[in-house]
Amino acid sequence: MAGFSLAGRTVLLTGAGRGIGRALFMQLAAAGAKRVIAVGRDAAALDALSTLSPIATPYPTDLADPAERAALVAYLTEKEPDLSVVINNAGTQLPTDLVDPGAARYLPALAGEIAVNFAAPIDLCVGLLPGLIARPSAMIVNITSGLAIAPKSGAPVYCAAKAGLRSFTKALRYQAEARAPQLRIVEALPPLVDTEMTRGRGRGKISAKAAAAEIVRGMEAGKTEIYVGKAKLLRAIHSLSPALADRLMRAG
Numbered sequence: 059m060a061g062f063s064l065a066g067r068t069v070l071l072t073g074a075g076r077g078i079g080r081a082l083f084m085q086l087a088a089a090g091a092k093r094v095i096a097v098g099r100d101a102a103a104l105d106a107l108s109t110l111s112p113i114a115t116p117y118p119t120d121l122a123d124p125a126e127r128a129a130l131v132a133y134l135t136e137k138e139p140d141l142s143v144v145i146n147n148a149g150t151q152l153p154t155d156l157v158d159p160g161a162a163r164y165l166p167a168l169a170g171e172i173a174v175n176f177a178a179p180i181d182l183c184v185g186l187l188p189g190l191i192a193r194p195s196a197m198i199v200n201i202t203s204g205l206a207i208a209p210k211s212g213a214p215v216y217c218a219a220k221a222g223l224r225s226f227t228k229a230l231r232y233q234a235e236a237r238a239p240q241l242r243i244v245e246a247l248p249p250l251v252d253t254e255m256t257r258g259r260g261r262g263k264i265s266a267k268a269a270a271a272e273i274v275r276g277m278e279a280g281k282t283e284i285y286v287g288k289a290k291l292l293r294a295i296h297s298l299s300p301a302l303a304d305r306l307m308r309a310g
Contacts, residue, residue, distance in 0.1 A: 059280035062197060062242065065090035068140040070186075072121060072178070073148030075103030078201070078251055081270035082147060087111040089274055095138065097121070097130065098148065121148050121178040122170040131185035142196040144186055146179035146223075149201070151216040168215050175219035180226060190241055197242040199277060200227045204249045204289040207296050208303040210310030231282060244281065246273045249288040264288070 069086055073079035074096035080103075086094050087110070095115045096104050104116035117133070119126045134141055152171050154164050179200050190196040206224040209217030224245060231243035252263035264287040276284030285293050296303035 059242070059282065061278055061280045062195070063090075064143065064274070064278060066092045067143050068092055068138060069094045069143040069145065070097065070134065070138075070141060070182070071095065071145045071147060072097040072182070074098050074107065075100045078248065078266050078269055078273075079147045080107070081266040082145065082273065083107055083114065084110065084267075085270045085274040087113055089278065091143075092140075095134070095141070122173040124173075124177070124181070127178055127181045128185075131182065134186060135189060139189065141186065141189060142193045143199070144182060144190065144197070145199045145201070146182060147199075147201045148174055148178065149203075149216075149220075150174045151213050153212045154215065155212075156214060171215050172219055175216060176222050176226075179223055183226075183230065187241075191238045193240070195240050195242075197244060197277065198230075199244040199246055199273070200224075201246045201248065201273070202227070204247055204292045205307065206247065207289075207292055208300070208307035210307050212310045242280070242282070244277060244284065246276065246284040246286060247289045247293075248273070248286040249292070 064086060069091050071079060071082060071094050074083050075098035079098065083094055083096060091113055093113050093115055095117055096107050097117050097119055098104050099118065099120050101116065101118035104118055107114035107116065117130065119130055121127055150171055152167050155161065183198055200223055202224045203220045205217045206220040227243060227245045234241045234243050248269045250263045251269045252265050269286050272286045273284055292303060295306065
């Protein structure tokens with residue numbers, strides 16, 4: 059597929075306040091994006107982006123709340139007619155032992171985890187599709203995880219949500235290829251990234267800056283699937299032996 063220029067684009071970026079999202083913001087600025095509508099829960103973290111680049115437009119909201127997601131879609135539809143890139147990056151991971159007799163206590167938090175990791179990207183994709191399809195060219199990037207390929211034992215709902223988003227992204231790509239080829243549907247699969255969410259666990263992490271740089275390079279290269287860092291190796295192992303990939307990833 060041909061390349062895709064980010065120069066002059068208006069971009070929606072969720073989870074923009076920290077981690078991969080903050081690093082993506084910096085990469086988008088370097089790539090010449092005109093404006094980034096920076097979405098997240100931490101208003102102060104979003105405001106801080108404006109000190110890094112004037113292209114930031116902070117939009118604090120809680121993507122776990124369906125009403126707030128609907129309000130975001132309504133705002134973008136009415137106020138941002140130039141929006142042509144959507145990056146669904148926001149994510150949250152809750153380590154859980156569901157075999158524990160008291161696991162029911164996790165249910166409220168798990169509902170939020172599903173909402174942010176799975177329901178929110180779907181709502182934003184569906185709600186913003188009419189405007190994106192009307193553009194001469196546009197792109198949706200859903201950021202999943204290597205855990206969408208092979209899950210780990212410690213975060214079953216996170217893994218399931220990312221696997222579901224992977225399938226949704228692929229099916230949506232099929233539809234766009236057939237009916238709206240000017241709209242590119244992209245999946246980015248990072249490995250374990252050194253962020254606040256992963257603090258205290260795992261080794262050999264890639265930096266958020268390096269992960270974001272690979273994602274943006276993949277977008278500009280026109281890739282439909284962007285395997286970041288060690289996710290490339292996981293993909294190769296899984297293609298040869300899914301059972302081996304499962305064993306390698308199981309412990310997390």
